[in-house]
Amino acid sequence: MTGILPRELCACEITAPEMSRKRGADPGAPPELLPERKKTCWGILTSQGSWADRSPLHEAASQGRLLALRTLLAQGYHANIVTIDHVSPLHEACLSGHVACVRALLNAGANVNAATIDGVTPLYNCCTSGSVGCLELLLQNGAHTHTTHAHFPSALHEACKRGNSQCVEILLSHGADPDYEVSHLGSPLYMSCLHRHTECSKILLHTGARVNVGRGADSPLHVAVRAGGADLVSLLLEYGADVNIRDGNNQRAVELAATGGQTQQLLQSFEVSPRTLCQLCRLQIRSLIGRSRLKLLPVLPLPPLLTDYLDHT
Structure with missing residues (x-):
């Protein structure tokens, strides 16, 4: 890896994010741990479990610093660099809802379906943050809507x-x-x-x-x-x-x-x-049509009144 990192990217200057990057639902790091974290740079944050090897690329993605992210990628940081828990920069960008950073990481070859040791994917993190832009971008680039294992999130x-x-x-x-x-x-x-x-x-x-x-x-x-x-x-x-x-x-x-x-x-x-006969008929007809074909209701050659009736509108 070549080049000198800007002062703002120095690991010792990085502060903890508001949300845990291992799980979106977990609490952030307690304030009293922040000074110690600065001293130990990328050491393990004991209150959150293993958090080792968190790179400047993770921080740039988490904080939405697009210029810093591009600089790091140009200097040789790999888009798929992961922490000990297999958290990637793409996980970080999605959890914080930074669309531009997600796009830059995908263009640099980031694995859109990367999973942490807990099975959390970037798509999952989009749903945690509620970022529609990141979600659509991942799906356009091949993100899977289904997990590979039934016990995964x-x-x-x-x-x-x-x-x-x-x-x-x-x-x-x-x-x-x-x-x-x-x-x-x-x-x-x-x-x-x-x-x-x-x-x-x-x-x-x-x-x-x-x-x-x-x-x-x-x-x-x-x-x-x-x-x-x-x-x-x-x-x-x-x-x-x-x-x-x-x-x-x-x-x-x-x-x-x-x-x-x-x-x-x-x-x-x-x-x-x-239930009335009207309600029972609607339920039965929708059942016979089948879930996979319900989306075709609006295109059926039916009077609008009947279409609205079947469509619960």
């Missing part, structure tokens, strides 16, 4: 957890499976209901996600009721949620609702006046 689950509805919509439009289950998380719909993100749930259901698939015996309706989201409960019922499913404790959704609350009243009202 899922970008779609992360977008649902964070309530980043645009990311959810883009991932689904690029072939992400709305029913993809992660053993300890359940389905994407379950995740969005758990965190009370109605818009994400609506996008998933509109795309054809199975309304009763949650986590084990726990359905999306169960978790929506526990969260106290009457709007979510109403949405799930509209898309065919089964009120008679019992969770792991052998309880129905109505039994989990707060006494006298809006959610309980909604479920009790539904049980005494079940």
Whole structure:
């Protein structure tokens, strides 16, 4: 490696970022550790686990310093340089939402599907930060919407957890499976209901996600009721949620609702006046059409009124 690094790129001048670069959901480094980190340069940050070998390229990508990033690449830093946890500069740029840095790294040959030792990909980090620009750029350059192992983190689950509805919509439009289950998380719909993100749930259901698939015996309706989201409960019922499913404790959704609350009243009202024939027909027709063909509804030679009816609009 040749050339002299600018003073701003000196490792000893680097401060800790606001978010952990190992996992987007982890807390940042405690303030009291910052002076020690400056002294030890790229030493292991014990409060976050192994954080060794963090290079100036990682810092430039994290902070969105495009000129510094290009200078480092020109001086010989490899775009796919990784830390001991296999965090790449591309992971950093995506987690911070720096589109220009992502583009520069991809042009320099960065691996768009690089995974950390925990299975976190740059695409996952885009969903953590909610950066639509970075997400689209990765997908245009061959990012996979599906993970290679069932226990690895899922970008779609992360977008649902964070309530980043645009990311959810883009991932689904690029072939992400709305029913993809992660053993300890359940389905994407379950995740969005758990965190009370109605818009994400609506996008998933509109795309054809199975309304009763949650986590084990726990359905999306169960978790929506526990969260106290009457709007979510109403949405799930509209898309065919089964009120008679019992969770792991052998309880129905109505039994989990707060006494006298809006959610309980909604479920009790539904049980005494079940779905209309109009609703049942729509659910059955959508089921027969199949999830993969629901997107073709607008192009069918049908009257707009019928198309809107089938499309829940």
